[in-house]
Amino acid sequence: MQISLDITDRRRGEEHRKLLVNELNHRVKNTLSVVQAIASQTIRNATTLPEAGRILSGRLISLAKAHDILTQKNWSGADLHDLVTASIKPHAPIERFQISGGKVWLPPNVALSCALALHELTTNAIKYGALSNATGRVSLSWKLVGQKQQRQLELEWREAGGPTVGPVERKGFGTQLLERIFDSDSAGRVVLTFEKSGLVCLFQVNLSEPKGAEALSQSSKT
Numbered sequence: 011m012q013i014s015l016d017i018t019d020r021r022r023g024e025e026h027r028k029l030l031v032n033e034l035n036h037r038v039k040n041t042l043s044v045v046q047a048i049a050s051q052t053i054r055n056a057t058t059l060p061e062a063g064r065i066l067s068g069r070l071i072s073l074a075k076a077h078d079i080l081t082q083k084n085w086s087g088a089d090l091h092d093l094v095t096a097s098i099k100p101h102a103p104i105e106r107f108q109i110s111g112g113k114v115w116l117p118p119n120v121a122l123s124c125a126l127a128l129h130e131l132t133t134n135a136i137k138y139g140a141l142s143n144a145t146g147r148v149s150l151s152w153k154l155v156g157q158k159q160q161r162q163l164e165l166e167w168r169e170a171g172g173p174t175v176g177p178v179e180r181k182g183f184g185t186q187l188l189e190r191i192f193d194s195d196s197a198g199r200v201v202l203t204f205e206k207s208g209l210v211c212l213f214q215v216n217l218s219e220p221k222g223a224e225a226l227s228q229s230s231k232t
Contacts, residue, residue, distance in 0.1 A: 169208030
């Protein structure tokens with residue numbers, strides 16, 4: 011009887027280890043796909059190698075911070091407010107932001123995509139937008155709409171007090187990322203509006219089928 015129990019426990023332990031290894035392989039492959047997409051698009055759009063290195067480093071750091079948050083939660087997901095704070099603080103004073111929204115739990119892939127999107131918006135605001143001077147501010151708000159099986163996150167990034175904004179003639183990787191990262195039937199959509207008072211970015215993200223990071227990985231092929 012004891013031998014039978016030992017064999018059963020050993021078999022369960024081996025099956026559990028196999029599941030963990032398979033899950034780890036899946037996460038590593040997804041992460042490498044995202045990194046490949048970021049590197050490919052960064053190099054393609056940068057004008058010099060030093061610029062490419064600097065931009066790529068910032069994007070990878072943002073991705074790493076999102077990984078840290080997910081790891082702390084055993085990759086079950088991430089709290090949106092925590093993710094927003096972690097994405098903004100390394101680059102800009104949090105006091106320049108007006109943040110409002112209820113508690114939202116993001117699936118892992120959506121969390122990674124949101125982290126990258128927030129990084130792009132923050133760095134863009136520092137270079138050209140509301141954070142490029144001493145008086146501009148950013149309003150960041152979100153809400154959940156729909157039922158449990160059709161839940162959707164609506165997140166708005168709105169800049170004010172920065173330089174007057176005009177139409178963008180050439181789309182850089184940041185704009186392309188923002189437009190593609192949730193731009194699919196399953197992931198949701200993003201709308202960029204270049205108002206004179208500042209950039210407005212509206213995300214509508216489906217939380218029932220999170221495939222934001224997978225959508226990003228496809229951008230390297232286009």
